[in-house]
Amino acid sequence: MTSTTSEPVDVTTSSLYLDGFPHERFTAMRETPGLTWHPYGDAGFWAITRHADVKEASKRPADFSSGIGHTNLWDLEPDALEARRSILDTDAPDHTRLRRLVSKAFTPKAIRVWEDVTRQITCELLDDWMEKGGGDWVAEVAAPLPIRVILTILGVPVEDADYLVEISNYLVEGTSDKPSLPADAYGNSTELRLLPFQSPASHALYEYGEQLGAKRLADPQEDMVTMLVQLEDDGDRLSHNEYRNFFHALVFAGNETTRTAITHGAMAFADNPDQWQRILDDPAMVEPGVEELLRWATPVLHMRRTATADTELAGTPIAAGDKVVMWYMSANRDEAVFDDPFRFDVGRDPNPHLAFGGGGPHFCLGAFLARMEVTVLVQEMRKRNMVLETRSPAVHAPSNFVHGVLAAEMGVSHG
């Protein structure tokens, strides 16, 4: 690697994210030709900030690997990477095999099956929340909605849901680098560095997933865990480690990301009442409104890749082994692609946002599920003629990885 001549800009310190995403730093980086170098830990990374460059890196998986080091900023030791390796940290041909095995559960057709139960969960949560006149949107609507949906889809029995919600909340805390559980919580005896998010909650989730998988293998049901344990593709199936890391990834990714999207969406509707009114006035605005919500929220701020050989991107030479980091939020505010990118416009068309990634084989597996959940929520808010108002400033997660919001007090009235 080589360093650029200009002074490196810090974009990783967690406190920079306390008031939300530090947009002004990234706007300046988008205006800088080529890629910018940022020191981080022992090495550093190239920041990819423009829409076209994020797409290009995403679609060059042979040059920019997911399977080397880690897909987060920091490298994992080889044994930790092996233990924690999920579908996210895998290259072809292993990735192609894994993705094909699981993707049939996430096609548009497969997801439609879950729309009715999603609507039922959404209605319950919204009705309760409206009856008490609002409150913390994150804790009372945005968090329970996706976790209840993903647990229903996976086939987690109702009586276990509270336990799973508790575990997954610890994982979400884990993304803000604040370990709040003792290392031996949930009977954990695994070294923390070998667990996702270095959290004993991951041990609990592994263990739960293994037990549920064993039950479903013996007594199959109409749910996704049954499908995962029964998967066969020319005699191929998920290994034990693949299964438990996939179960873990589903519970986490099906939870945190949609929670974040729904929260930023609600905040944007409260802050831009004219835009929400357009949706109230016209059901045809729901679909483009959902896409704008996704662009606005960009729940996952970045993913990292590692160069497999000396190469080049955006005119910048990249050395084998260099880390490159694709900043989706920056791409989603790229002036070259989006007119007036900092304006929330529910009628935006076209809206080629990269909230689900820049394409390529790691394109968000849950994209159609997330779209369905957010669409159902917006439809039901509209049906209830809900008008949200901000009661106190949102509390942002101090994270450079997820665009998390910890609390958002809101009131509600009828429009």
Next chain:
Amino acid sequence: MGENDAADDDAAHEDAADDRVTLTLDAEVCIGVGQCELLEPDVFRLDDDENISAVIGEGRLPRDRAEAVVDKCPSSAIQIAGD
């Protein structure tokens, strides 16, 4: 897309007819996302068992729509024949 349609309807129609291209899909690369069938259900079908998409029929589309579906395919499995 479509900005000039109203202004020059006949010419646009003729151009669109001339501009049709043939799409191909590499089954070895497809990861079964289902994006193509969602965009162009008359041209692509995702097989429920194999979980791999295929071109159904002649696989012909106007170039702009063909390019959109090529761009949206996450695994870059779709190509325009001759490009």
